[in-house]
Amino acid sequence: MSRILVNGGHRLSGCVKIHGAKNAVLPILAATVMAEGVHTIHNCPKLSDVSVTCEILEKLGAHITRDGDTLVVDTTGEMESFIPESLMRKLRSSVIFLGAVLTRKKEAKISAPGGCELGPRPIDLHIKALRELGADIKEEHGYLICRADNLYGKDIHLDIPSVGATENIMLAACNADGVTTIKNAACEPEIEDLANFLNSMGACVSGAGTSTVTIVGKQELKASEHKVMPDRIVATTYLCAAAATGGEIDVLDVCPEHLSAVLAVLSDCGCRIIKGKDRVMLKAPQILKSPAAIKTMPYPGFPTDAQSLFLAMLTKSDGTTMITETIFESRYKAAGELLRMGAKISINGRVALVKGVNKLSGACVSAQDLRGGAALVIAALAADGKTVINSPEFIYRGYENLEENLQRLGADIVYEG
Ligand code: EPU
Numbered sequence: 001m002s003r004i005l006v007n008g009g010h011r012l013s014g015c016v017k018i019h020g021a022k023n024a025v026l027p028i029l030a031a032t033v034m035a036e037g038v039h040t041i042h043n044c045p046k047l048s049d050v051s052v053t054c055e056i057l058e059k060l061g062a063h064i065t066r067d068g069d070t071l072v073v074d075t076t077g078e079m080e081s082f083i084p085e086s087l088m089r090k091l092r093s094s095v096i097f098l099g100a101v102l103t104r105k106k107e108a109k110i111s112a113p114g115g116c117e118l119g120p121r122p123i124d125l126h127i128k129a130l131r132e133l134g135a136d137i138k139e140e141h142g143y144l145i146c147r148a149d150n151l152y153g154k155d156i157h158l159d160i161p162s163v164g165a166t167e168n169i170m171l172a173a174c175n176a177d178g179v180t181t182i183k184n185a186a187c188e189p190e191i192e193d194l195a196n197f198l199n200s201m202g203a204c205v206s207g208a209g210t211s212t213v214t215i216v217g218k219q220e221l222k223a224s225e226h227k228v229m230p231d232r233i234v235a236t237t238y239l240c241a242a243a244a245t246g247g248e249i250d251v252l253d254v255c256p257e258h259l260s261a262v263l264a265v266l267s268d269c270g271c272r273i274i275k276g277k278d279r280v281m282l283k284a285p286q287i288l289k290s291p292a293a294i295k296t297m298p299y300p301g302f303p304t305d306a307q308s309l310f311l312a313m314l315t316k317s318d319g320t321t322m323i324t325e326t327i328f329e330s331r332y333k334a335a336g337e338l339l340r341m342g343a344k345i346s347i348n349g350r351v352a353l354v355k356g357v358n359k360l361s362g363a364c365v366s367a368q369d370l371r372g373g374a375a376l377v378i379a380a381l382a383a384d385g386k387t388v389i390n391s392p393e394f395i396y397r398g399y400e401n402l403e404e405n406l407q408r409l410g411a412d413i414v415y416e417g
Contacts, residue, residue, distance in 0.1 A: 004389040004403065006380035007412035008362055012247035014409045018235045018254050019045035020069065020228035022398045024190040026093040027167045028197045028228060029053045032073040033060060033100040034174060035201050037223025039073045044228060045400040048393065052090045056083055056097060075223070079104060085111035085142065095123050095164060098146065099171030102135060106175075108146045125165040129156045133169070133176050153178030153217050161186040161298045166213065167194055173215035174203045182213040188299040189258045193229040200224040232258040233305040234399060235280070237374050239263075240306075241406065243271050243284040244313040244382040249409065251280045261302045265291050265310065269317065290319025290356060296327050305371050308334045312375035315343035316382050317356035325350045334372035337365035341383055362387040367394040374399065381411055 020043030030053065032039040044050055044066075054064050054071070061079040065072045081101050088094045088111045101108040112123065127137055127144070133156075135148040153176045158165055166186040173180035185191070187209055195208030201224045204216035235254045242249035243266055256263070256275040263273050266282065268291035274281040291314075296304040304327035314321045315338055325331050332352055335345045340363040344355040362385035367373025373395040380387035389395075392415065395402065403413045 001390065002392055002415065002417050004377065004392045004395070005414050005416055006362070006377065006387045006389070008360070008380050008383035008385060008387060010245065010381070010410050010412055012242045012245045012249060012381065012406070012409040012411060015250035015252055016238050016405050016409060017252045018230045018238075019043065019400050021190055021193070021231040022047055022049055023093070023163070024193040025050055025228045026053050026091075027096045027190070027194045028226060029057060029071070029073065030093075030096040030100045031171060031194065031197060031201070032062065032075050032223075033057070033079065033097070034103045034171065035221035035223050036076050037074070039075065039223045040225040041071045041073065042225075042227040043069055044071045045069065045231070047396065047398060047400055049091055049093070049397045052087065053093070056087050056094060059083060059087060060101065081105040081107045081109060083110045088112070093164065095126060096167055096171065098126065098130070098144070099168040102130070102146055102148045102172050103175035106148050109143055111143050123164070125158055125160065125162050126168045129158070129165060129169045130172055132156055133172055133180065135172070148172070148175070151176035151217070153180040153215070155181045155183065157183040158185060161211065163188050163191065166191055170194065170198065170205060170208070170213060170215055173217055174198060174219065174221065176215075176217035178217060180215045180217065183211070185211050185213040186298060187211055189229060189232065189255070197224065197226040200226055230254045233303065233371070235259060236262045236303075236306045237309055237378070237399070238405070239266060239280065239282050240309040240313040241378045241381055242282055242409070243269065243288060244316060244378050246284050246286050247409070248283045249281070251282070253278055254280055256280050261300060262306050265294060265302065288314065288317040290314060290317045290321045292319070293322045293324070295324040298327070304328055304331060307331055308371045308375035309378060311335065311345070311352060311354060312338060312378040313382075314354045315345070315357060315360060315379060317354075319356055321354045323352040323354065325352070331372075333368040334375040337376055338379055340365055341379055341387065343379070359384055361385055364388045364390070366390040367392055370394050370398045377402070377406075377413070381406070381413070
């Protein structure tokens, strides 16, 4: 059984380079299906979620080679339109293949997607929007069977600014006659990155990164080359780890603008922050101040993916913080494990109250989802003594070279296989 062992109490100091964004690379890889040819995607981190996406692409008929952080995806020739349940279940973002495969094949058969258990994660908005564009979607024996001989551009209003639904509509709308306008679209930077890739393929997408995205369909698409944006949540993880240990860190290869919401809270916590063009430097105080309240919101608000990271970091702050999770119901799984380390957290529905303590003590804990797992690493680095983190495979869905990077920053952390 694999685990991560951490001897806590070391102040982190130094610099770390941030890899490409998981949540940008996954839809971009799916989009390669839409145009025949050889696509070159740079800055693709080695993550288990990326490997599963490549497995799905290979199942569909693509040939993939990796050279460092560059993936070359050859989608020339006949491709399949069926993705088996075993692969779909491994990954939430597998649902993005629906829009991509429909565009290429005019049909797709996929099962309901998997991913981290963060409460109910329906795909009703994806299905409703694709039907509005003219897709015929039937649900049979746990599979979605979709046909789209002709799609027609429409105005689509999303009830919730869903990241995945916005991306799926963008992909399908590339194959629709006329203009599709997505209102109340998600504004996350990963959507802008996907739009940039689609436009480099010849698509016509405008407004990505705002709440109104417009797609002019039926452009001729060709294979393309793209560099994936930096991972803002991985950057946040290292910033929180440094802050939790009273450290000093220089986070490189990031887009500071994407980090505005988390940097504002870190600054409220007493951290000194200097932003450069593509780097952020943080110097933590000896004791973090409580920022009083944090509420997760769609971008540009405070990201739900950073919530557990701050929950862990604030366990050792001076004061009480009220955290409200508005996006996913079950995103406090790390709290139970943090209690084992001496944290004082009470949860009531979507609200967590974190009362800062003077010290955390190492314990045996288990990761239960990706960001919750990373939160346990942060707490372990700040705790006295030894922490054992079981089920680290959740963490490797989203972090490349985590232990090596933290070791270079002065942490005592090892992976035991
Ligand atoms: N929702 C619906 N119906 C839908 C789609 C979404 O009700 O058809 C709800 C969800 O249940 C949730 C809310 O809308 O309550 C937002 O979900 P969204 O669709 O925006 O999330 P997602 O596309 O499934 C992506 C990221 C998540 C990140 C969220 C929010 C990827 C692969 N995943 O998920 O990242 O938390 O957006 O920003 O892009 C992670 O990296 O650990 C992760 C979970």
